[in-house]
């Protein structure tokens with residue numbers, strides 16, 4: 179699935195890389211809980227555009243199966 183995001187000039191945007199966010203494709207800080215419980219080291223991807231821009235994001239890490247496993251943690 180692709181997500182289109184409008185990014186504003188000079189505003190930091192955190193993109194989820196773990197696949198557990200409930201606000202895809204944005205990071206919702208889920209790794210704080212997951213990393214503590216599971217001993218993982220998930221981090222978001224931080225983007226600061228130099229001008230206003232719309233981008234499409236997709237990742238193989240974003241799937242329903244992974245979200246379900248987080249719901250049970």
Ligand code: FES
Pocket residue numbers: 193194195196197198199200204205206207208209220221222223
């Ligand atoms: S929620 Fe996935 S990296 Fe933040």
